[in-house]
Amino acid sequence: MLYQGKTLGIEVDDDRLAWLVFDMPDSAVNTLSQQVVAELMEAVSALESMTECQGLVLASAKKAFIVGADIKEFHAVFGRGAQAIEAMCQEVHALYNRIEDLPFPTVAVINGMALGGGMELCLACDFRIVEPDTRIGLPETKLGIVPGWGGCVRLPRLIGADNAIEWIAGGGQHGSDAALRVGAVDAVVASDDLRDAAADLLKRAWREELPWQPRRRKKTSPLLLNSVDQMLTFETAKGMVASKAGRHYPAPVAAVDVIRKGAGEDRLRAQAIETDAFVRLAQTDVCYQLVGLFESDQRVKKQAAAHEKSARDITLAGVLGAGIMGGGIAYQSASKGTSIMMKDIRNEALELGLSEARKLVGKQLERGKFTADQSAEVLGRIRPTLSYGDFSEVDIVVEAVVENAGIKASVLAEVEQTLGEQAILASNTSTISIDRLAGHLSHPERFCGMHFFNPVHRMPLVEVIRGARTDEATLGTVVAYARKMGKTPIVVNDCPGFLVNRVLFPYLQGFELLLRRGIDMGRIDRIMEKFGWPMGPAYLLDVVGLDTAAHAGAVLAEGYPDRMANDGVTAVEKLLEMDRKGQKNGKGFYRYEKDKKGKPKKETDPDIQELLTAHAEKQVEMSDEEIIAALMTPLCLETVRALEEGVVGSPAEADMALIYGIGFPPFRGGALRYIDHVGLSAFVRQARALADTFGPLYAPTAELEARAAEGRPFYRTQPTGENA
Template structure:
């Protein structure tokens, strides 16, 4: 044994060939944590000191190669002062450089995933051979940073500037064949031949058949582009990528700038350029937010996995109500492999649901994400029915009928008599109390909420709502079914609006106050879109449906009259009374025309002013900052109340619910991280500035205590 550690071993196998194996003790995958980096330093030094070694193969003892950096550990490094962080990155790069500079040829055998730092390890080798399952890439931009272990330096010199920009700026994972096509790997073989192929390749390099020195030299020099070629390549790429990434996500464009600036330098100077830009991004609030989202998402997955132990297996599902929502639920269930019955009392509704599912399958075929055979299988997994004939075989029933408590109670009681006693019933309700609906049932322990967001196929969140009598197995079964459907479930407790809509309606309440104060709703939309929302509040209400929003607002006002009951008529009331229901009938805050692709396009409608005039009771001069605060303070405070009231269990779940459910700007990390970024004390002081606007703007006593104690939500 040449070197033996807890993450890495190096041993001689034959004819002076050494195998450096990553096999992190106690973990299911390899990742670059401090231990692994420290041991890689020692392993490289041990190889350098052993003059009998003629070549090195790098392998993995896990089912994958290296999944990337251990971001939980690296977050601590990101918090270091800039000089210390620069020294830390420099020491890591020195390890990769020393590996790259070994006096013998090196070959990496990539089995499965090699992402981020894992891929940068591969790039430091002379040759790369991958198995057919390999997926490789540099996804760091998704965390608000770019590669920091030489990825922006080595990849362009290996696969060319254009290909490297596409890989790094998009952050996408690439298949083994895609990597082979651009030269990121040198061979792709069946898994069973991977190590034999790597061994063969290193022997050919030792014999001189493969010129490893020439391959290595290209990574040590400047990029081989003339000044004009550089200008054309980089300037056009920056413009295109900036348009795709948007103004709030600087990492993709900064990565291109780093590649451009380093193009005229050799490796060591180029790495200094990369490190300087990497550190700037690592210290940014955007990176902090996106890393926070990544960690929150991991926590959500871990929590959802705990339910697997008690969840019943869902082999057959059913949806009641075959409209757009029912069709969307049926599509998602069938697509992910769970057969589903789609029941309605009207033939035309069944046809609508099937049509919706068929359209969604057709779109996947258009985008190359499904073939005709796959579509046929999935469509056959949706069985339309007008009766309860086959419901004895159903494990979970999702009720998705009209949002009316009496109708829902009637339907739920009816279906309860048609299913097995152990079958789970779930209501896809956006606001109605699960405890109220459960009053109609004989077995309330088998009932919970399962709130999908529209459009079902696009929105990742499912709120799983626990009623007072809901059993743990019911929750576990519905969480498992949501996961099986490809969704991110968050378990919440019952209250009007649950988590997401309870938080959304104070935001809409702030909007109502702004319009009532004479602020143009088009301006409000523009300000909030610049803030980072995918659409402004007026446009969002048009998309949701003015009637739907009006009904939900009434439910929320009844549930929380102290702060959500409006003192007088609002813009929502005015539009509802004028039967301007939004996109669904072509007129809401905006009017809607059909564009060339057949999609609704919003246009400003002059007649709206006359409809809104009666509800405008003042005309105040407000800044863009005021507009943001009028809307964001109530949203953040209601999120805090949900956490304090135990509606949601953790700050991570609260923030992810808003990001996945209503498109809260990811680069801001969620409502609670937004408050943390500002500082709890500063947020309380800001809310107090707007206290005259009413109870929605009044911090809770517990939040004031947090402010006094210097506490935060994420520590």
């Protein structure tokens, strides 16, 4: 044994090849924590002292190579300021350069996954070989930073500037075949043959049969682009990246600039340019929030995994109601490998559900995500039926009929009689109490909510609603099924509107209150879209459907009459009286016509301006900041109430539900991180002032007042307050 640390070790075999293997204790994956980096430095020193080594293999004893730096350490490191961040980057650059400069060939054997700093370590090696199902990439821009350990320097020199910009600015993961095509890896080898392939490659390189030293010189020298090529490559890319990333996410554009500025420089100067950008971005609020979201997402996944421990196997599912939602659920289940029976009482409805599934499969086929055979397999897993004949075989049934308590109760009681002893029932209701529906069932312990968001195939969240009598096996099985469908399940307790709709509707009520003060609808939408929402509140209501919104609003008004009951007729109700339902019938707050691709295109409608002018009770001048506060404050306060009442288990789950369920701007971190960012005391003062104007919907809770007085934020770490 040449070196043995707690997280990695080096053995030298009889052929004088060194095998450096990462194996972090008490962890399912390897990360590049500060401890790992320190031990890697010691290991490299041991390698540098060897006089007879003929090659180095970097490998992993885990199911993945290295998934990146330890992101849990980011807030602490970044919070220490620019000098500490720069020192960290320089330290790792020096380490990776030492590996790149070793006096013998090196190869990274990549299994499972190599991301971020783990991928950058692989780039420092002369060769990279992967197993077939490996995923590699540099996802740092998704955390609001750029690759800071050489990724912006080595990858362009390895695969070309165009490909590197796509990989780095996009922040995606790439499969083995795609990586081989662009030259990011040198070979794809069966898992059982990786060790032999690595040894053979190093022996050939040592014998100079493979040009390992010229490969090094290419990575450490300036990028070979003339001035015209540079202009065409980088200016075009920068415009495309900027338009795709949007104004709130500076890292992708910064990555293009780093690659451009470093293209004509040698290794050290290019790395210094990369470090400068990394240091600047690491101190921005965007980075702080996105790193925090990653941590929250990991917590949500751990919570789901804990619930799954009690899950039963699901081999066959069922969905009741074959409309757009039912067809979407059927497609999602089938596309992820679980066969599903789709039941309705009318052939026309079944055809609608099948048509939705066919449309979604067709899109995947067009994009190259499915082959023709895979498309046929997915559709073959959907079994339409008009009867309950085979429902005794299903493990779970998702009810997705019309949002009417009486109809749902009747359908659920009916299907329960046909199911096996262990089968689970779940309702896709968005507002109706799970306990109320459970009152009609013989086995309420095997019943819960499973609220999908529309469109099912795109929206990542599933709210799993625990009723008072739902047992843990039911909860765990539904969580497991949602995860198998590729969704992020978050468990919440039963209450009117559950979590997401309960929190969303105070935001929409804020919109109503602004309309009553004569604030222009289009201006409100523009302000909130600039704030970071994917669409403003008027546009959102049209997409949701004004009839759907009115129904949900009535449920919430009944559940929380002290703050959510409307005084007088709302603008939504007035539009419904004119048969304006939103996108579903082409007219709502906006008018809609199909574009060339058949998608609804939003247009302003003069009739609406006249209606809203008449609807306004007064004309009030308000600044953009006041409009934002009027909308965000009730949303954030309702999230606080849901957390305090135990509807949702943690700030992380609450914030991730809003981001995944309603498109809360990710770079703002979620409602509770947003309050932390504003400052608890400042937020409470703002809420009190707005409550005097707008009423109890804006009143801070007593517990929030106490939290502010004690200086207890919802999250331990705090943003720096700096911006890109």
